[in-house]
Amino acid sequence: MNHAGAAAQLEPVLSRIDDDLAASLKRMFELVRIPSISTDPAYSAQCRQAAEWLSAELASIGFDASVRDTAGHPMVVAHHEGGSADAPHVLFYGHYDVQPVDPLELWDTDPFEPTIRNAADGSKIITGRGTADDKGQLLTFVEACRAWKSVHGSLPCRVTILFEGEEESGSPSLKPFLQANAGELKADFALVCDTSMWDAETPAISTGLRGLVGEEITVRAADRDLHSGYFGGAAANPIHILAKVLADLHDETGRVTIPGFYEGVEETPDEILRQWESLGASNEDFLGAIGLSLPAGEQGRSVLELTWARPTAEVNGITGGYTGEGFKTVIAAEASAKVSFRLVGDQDPETIRAAFRDFVRARIPADCSVSFEEHGGSPGIRLPYDSPVIQKAKDALSDEWPKPAALIGMGGSIPIVGDFQSLLGMDSVLVGFGLSDDRIHSPNEKYALKSFHKGQRSWARIMAALAG
Amino acid sequence: MNHAGAAAQLEPVLSRIDDDLAASLKRMFELVRIPSISTDPAYSAQCRQAAEWLSAELASIGFDASVRDTAGHPMVVAHHEGGSADAPHVLFYGHYDVQPVDPLELWDTDPFEPTIRNAADGSKIITGRGTADDKGQLLTFVEACRAWKSVHGSLPCRVTILFEGEEESGSPSLKPFLQANAGELKADFALVCDTSMWDAETPAISTGLRGLVGEEITVRAADRDLHSGYFGGAAANPIHILAKVLADLHDETGRVTIPGFYEGVEETPDEILRQWESLGASNEDFLGAIGLSLPAGEQGRSVLELTWARPTAEVNGITGGYTGEGFKTVIAAEASAKVSFRLVGDQDPETIRAAFRDFVRARIPADCSVSFEEHGGSPGIRLPYDSPVIQKAKDALSDEWPKPAALIGMGGSIPIVGDFQSLLGMDSVLVGFGLSDDRIHSPNEKYALKSFHKGQRSWARIMAALAG
Numbered sequence: 021m022n023h024a025g026a027a028a029q030l031e032p033v034l035s036r037i038d039d040d041l042a043a044s045l046k047r048m049f050e051l052v053r054i055p056s057i058s059t060d061p062a063y064s065a066q067c068r069q070a071a072e073w074l075s076a077e078l079a080s081i082g083f084d085a086s087v088r089d090t091a092g093h094p095m096v097v098a099h100h101e102g103g104s105a106d107a108p109h110v111l112f113y114g115h116y117d118v119q120p121v122d123p124l125e126l127w128d129t130d131p132f133e134p135t136i137r138n139a140a141d142g143s144k145i146i147t148g149r150g151t152a153d154d155k156g157q158l159l160t161f162v163e164a165c166r167a168w169k170s171v172h173g174s175l176p177c178r179v180t181i182l183f184e185g186e187e188e189s190g191s192p193s194l195k196p197f198l199q200a201n202a203g204e205l206k207a208d209f210a211l212v213c214d215t216s217m218w219d220a221e222t223p224a225i226s227t228g229l230r231g232l233v234g235e236e237i238t239v240r241a242a243d244r245d246l247h248s249g250y251f252g253g254a255a256a257n258p259i260h261i262l263a264k265v266l267a268d269l270h271d272e273t274g275r276v277t278i279p280g281f282y283e284g285v286e287e288t289p290d291e292i293l294r295q296w297e298s299l300g301a302s303n304e305d306f307l308g309a310i311g312l313s314l315p316a317g318e319q320g321r322s323v324l325e326l327t328w329a330r331p332t333a334e335v336n337g338i339t340g341g342y343t344g345e346g347f348k349t350v351i352a353a354e355a356s357a358k359v360s361f362r363l364v365g366d367q368d369p370e371t372i373r374a375a376f377r378d379f380v381r382a383r384i385p386a387d388c389s390v391s392f393e394e395h396g397g398s399p400g401i402r403l404p405y406d407s408p409v410i411q412k413a414k415d416a417l418s419d420e421w422p423k424p425a426a427l428i429g430m431g432g433s434i435p436i437v438g439d440f441q442s443l444l445g446m447d448s449v450l451v452g453f454g455l456s457d458d459r460i461h462s463p464n465e466k467y468a469l470k471s472f473h474k475g476q477r478s479w480a481r482i483m484a485a486l487a488g
Numbered sequence: 489m490n491h492a493g494a495a496a497q498l499e500p501v502l503s504r505i506d507d508d509l510a511a512s513l514k515r516m517f518e519l520v521r522i523p524s525i526s527t528d529p530a531y532s533a534q535c536r537q538a539a540e541w542l543s544a545e546l547a548s549i550g551f552d553a554s555v556r557d558t559a560g561h562p563m564v565v566a567h568h569e570g571g572s573a574d575a576p577h578v579l580f581y582g583h584y585d586v587q588p589v590d591p592l593e594l595w596d597t598d599p600f601e602p603t604i605r606n607a608a609d610g611s612k613i614i615t616g617r618g619t620a621d622d623k624g625q626l627l628t629f630v631e632a633c634r635a636w637k638s639v640h641g642s643l644p645c646r647v648t649i650l651f652e653g654e655e656e657s658g659s660p661s662l663k664p665f666l667q668a669n670a671g672e673l674k675a676d677f678a679l680v681c682d683t684s685m686w687d688a689e690t691p692a693i694s695t696g697l698r699g700l701v702g703e704e705i706t707v708r709a710a711d712r713d714l715h716s717g718y719f720g721g722a723a724a725n726p727i728h729i730l731a732k733v734l735a736d737l738h739d740e741t742g743r744v745t746i747p748g749f750y751e752g753v754e755e756t757p758d759e760i761l762r763q764w765e766s767l768g769a770s771n772e773d774f775l776g777a778i779g780l781s782l783p784a785g786e787q788g789r790s791v792l793e794l795t796w797a798r799p800t801a802e803v804n805g806i807t808g809g810y811t812g813e814g815f816k817t818v819i820a821a822e823a824s825a826k827v828s829f830r831l832v833g834d835q836d837p838e839t840i841r842a843a844f845r846d847f848v849r850a851r852i853p854a855d856c857s858v859s860f861e862e863h864g865g866s867p868g869i870r871l872p873y874d875s876p877v878i879q880k881a882k883d884a885l886s887d888e889w890p891k892p893a894a895l896i897g898m899g900g901s902i903p904i905v906g907d908f909q910s911l912l913g914m915d916s917v918l919v920g921f922g923l924s925d926d927r928i929h930s931p932n933e934k935y936a937l938k939s940f941h942k943g944q945r946s947w948a949r950i951m952a953a954l955a956g
C-alpha cells in the first residue's frame with residue numbers, strides 16, 4: 021500500500037467515525053463504569069474486569085487479543101497485521117487503570133457513571149473518572165482501528181497494542197513484562213495516547229517528559245500516642261520533625277535544597293524558551309485557571325519552563341495525629357508524608373532517591389526513627405524534534421484541527437516512554453487530546469466530546485500518514 | 489459534727505468501701521460501656537446516656553440530681569446536705585465524656601467493654617476508654633459518698649456535684665452554664681478529680697496546671713486538587729506552606745518563636761526546681777517509659793520543668809493531599825493542622841491565639857488563604873501551696889498511701905479550675921489517682937484497680953478531714 025493508497029482510504033474512514041460516534045460513546049461508557057483503581061487493592065477484580073473488557077473489544081475488531089497475568093494487575097496485548105512492506109509496525113500504548121476518586125463529596129456526578137453535559141462554554145463534555153486519563157484517550161485509537169477495519173477490512177499498518185493497569189500506581193509490573201516479552205512487543209516506534217492538546221484548537225506532540233520518583237516517609241517518635249499535656253514540651257513530636265524536613269526541602273528562592281539535586285539538569289536553550297513564549301501562555305492565564313496568580317517554584321522562570329523543563333519536589337500527601345472532627349490533645353507516635361520528585365535531563369532516579377533519604381535521615385533526632393517506602397522511579401525523557409515520524413504526525417494533526425500542531429514539553433511523567441527506549445530501543449510519539457481543564461486526578465474529571473471524536477479522526481489521519 | 493465526730497465515723501466507711509468493691513466495679517463498667525465521645529457528633533446520644541446514668545446513680549444515693557441541657561452535651565448537677573455548721577460546702581467536679589478511640593486497631597481489648605487484667609508487674613488493671621480519664625476517677629468520689637451515706641445515713645459535709653460532658657472537646661458550654669447557675673454551684677471550694685498520683689505509692693495534689701489554646705488552621709491554594717506533573721513547580725502547594733508555618737513555630741533551641749509568646753511566663757524559683765528534682769524523676773526514666781531518650785523542648789530544662797512550668801506549641805494533627813494506600817501524584821487544594829498551646833503563668837489565651845494567627849498569616853502567599861477554627865482557650869493556674877484545705881487533704885492522702893502526698897505541677901489543662909476561680913471565686917483542690925502509664929487519650933487506656941479502690945478510701949478520708 022503506497023501513500024496515495026492509504027490517503028485515498030482515509031475519507032470513508034473519517035465518515036465512518038462520524039457516523040459511529042454514538043456507538044463508540046456507548047462503548048466508552050461501558051469501560052468508564054468499571055472502577056479500575058489500581059492503587060487500591062480493594063479494586064483488583066475491577067482492574068481485571070477492565071482488562072477483559074478491552075481484550076474482548078479488540079478481539080471483536082479482529083485483533084489477536086489476550087489478557088496477560090502479571091504479579092500485579094494484568095496487561096492486555098493485541099496484534100493485527102496490516103499495510104504494505106513499507107508501512108511501519110507501531111506499538112500503541114494506553115492504560116486502563118484510573119486514580120482514586122476521593123474526596124468523593126466534591127464530585128458533581130458519580131465518577132463511575134459517565135454522563136454527557138454542556139460545559140459553561142456550550143461545548144459538550146463527558147464526565148467521569150478515567151474519561152480523560154486514560155480510558156477515553158486510549159479508545160480514540162481503538163475506535164480509529166475499528167472504523168478503518170470495518171470500512172476496508174484491513175488496517176493501514178501493522179499494529180500491536182499494549183494496555184497496562186498500573187500506570188497510576190508506579191507500574192511495578194511493566195519492566196518485567198517488557199523484558200519478558202520484548203520480542204513480541206518490539207515495533208518500529210510507539211504511539212502513546214496519554215497527553216494533552218496545547219489548547220482546544222491546537223493539537224500537540226509532546227517531545228519532553230519529566231521523570232518521577234515517589235517516596236513515602238514515616239517518622240516515628242514515642243512508642244505510643246501521648247497526651248500533649250503530660251508530655252508536651254518534653255517528648256519529640258513526629259509532626260514537628262516531619263514539618264521541618266518538608267519545610268527544608270526548598271530554599272527561599274524555591275530551589276530544592278537536597279545536595280546534588282540539580283546534577284544533570286541543563287538550562288533550556290533560549291530559542292526553545294522563546295518558542296514556548298510565543299505560545300502565548302502567560303503566568304496569569306496558566307495560574308488564573310486554577311485560582312492562583314503567583315508562580316510558586318523557582319523564582320524568575322515562566323510557568324511553562326517550570327512545568328516542562330525544571331525538576332520539582334512536591335509533597336502529595338501528609339498525615340499524622342488526630343485528623344477527625346473536633347480536637348484531640350495528642351502527640352502522635354508517628355507521622356508520614358508522600359513525596360514525589362519530577363525529574364528532567366540526566367537526573368538519575370535512584371541517585372535522587374538516595375540523596376533524599378540521606379537528607380531526611382540527617383534531620384531525624386537520635387531517639388526517633390524514619391522508614392521509607394518506594395513508589396516508582398523513572399528518568400526524564402527528551403524526544404528528537406526532527407524525526408520524520410514526528411513530522412508526519414504533526415502534519416496529520418494539523419489537517420484535523422483548526423490550528424497547526426505544536427511541539428511542546430510536558431510536566432507529567434509517562435515512565436513507559438523511558439522503558440520503551442531503554443528496554444525495546446523504541447522512540448515514542450506522544451499524541452493526546454486532553455485539555456488542561458480536564459481535572460485529571462481530581463474530582464469532576466471530564467473529557468471533551470470533541471476530543472473523543474476528533475481524537476479518533478486524528479489517529480485515522482496519523483495512521484494514513486505513517487503508512488504512506 | 490466536729491472533727492472527732494467525722495474522724496470517728498471514718499473507719500466503718502472505709503470497711504464498707506472494701507466490702508462493696510465488686511459492686512462498685514460493676515457500676516463503673518456500666519458507665520465505661522457508654523461510648524460518650526464528646527468531640528464526635530455521632531456520639532451525642534451516648535453522651536446524654538452517660539449523663540442520665542450518672543444522674544440516676546446520684547439519685548439512688550440520695551442526691552437531688554438532674555440532667556441539665558446546654559447548647560452542647562448536658563451537665564449533671566446534684567446536691568446533698570451534710571455536716572455541722574463548721575463543715576465546708578464542697579463542689580465536686582468530674583467529666584463523663586471521653587476521647588476518641590482511633591486508631592482502633594491498636595487496642596488489645598474493646599475500648600468500650602472494660603475488663604480486669606493482670607499488668608506485667610502483677611497488679612490488677614481495669615481496661616477501657618475513660619477508665620482513667622475520667623469515669624473511673626469521678627466514680628471514686630461518688631462511691632465514697634455512697635459508702636458514707638449507707639453506713640451513716642448522711643454525708644460529713646454539704647456536697648454539690650457537677651459533671652460535664654465536653655471536657656475533651658474544649659468545654660464550650662461550661663462558662664455559660666457556670667454563669668447562669670453561679671448561685672446554685674458556688675461552694676467554699678472545689679474538689680476536682682482528673683489528675684494523677686506522683687507514682688503508684690505517692691499520692692499528689694496538683695498546685696499548678698497549664699492552660700490550653702486550641703486552633704485548627706486550614707491553608708487553601710488552588711481551587712481544586714491538581715496533577716503534580718502538570719502543575720508541580722508552578723502552583724502553590726498548601727502542604728509546603730503549612731509545613732513551613734509549623735516548622736517555623738520553634739527555633740533551634742526549642743523555644744516557640746511567635747512574637748510575644750513568653751510574655752507573662754516567669755522562671756520557676758530555684759527552691760521549687762530543687763523540690764521537683766528531689767522527686768527523683770530523671771529525664772531518662774520519664775522519656776524511657778515512652779520509648780524516647782532526648783528531651784525535645786526548650787534546651788537546658790528538666791522534663792518536669794518542661795511539662796509543669798513551661799509553655800508549649802504542639803501540632804496535634806495534620807492532614808492534606810492523598811493519604812490512602814499507594815501513591816497519588818496530586819497537589820492538594822488545601823491542608824490543615826490542629827495546633828495547641830499549653831500556657832503557664834500570666835499568658836493570656838486570646839493574646840496567644842491572636843499572635844499565632846498573625847504569625848500564620850504572615851507566612852501565607854498572597855494568592856493563597858488561611859482560615860482558623862477556635863478549639864477552646866484557658867489560662868494556666870497556680871494554686872496556693874499553703875492553704876489549710878490543701879494541708880488537710882495532703883494529710884488525709886498521706887494516711888491512706890504508702891508514701892506522703894507530694895505537691896506537684898501538672899502539664900495538662902483543666903480549664904474548669906480557672907473558670908471556678910474567675911466565675912465563682914473558688915479555689916480548687918486537685919486530687920486524682922491516675923498513673924503515668926494509664927495511656928489516657930491513647931489506645932489501651934487503663935486504670936489501676938488500686939487507684940479505683942484506694943481512691944474511694946482517699947475521698948472518704950479527705951471528707952472526714954475537711955469536715956473536722
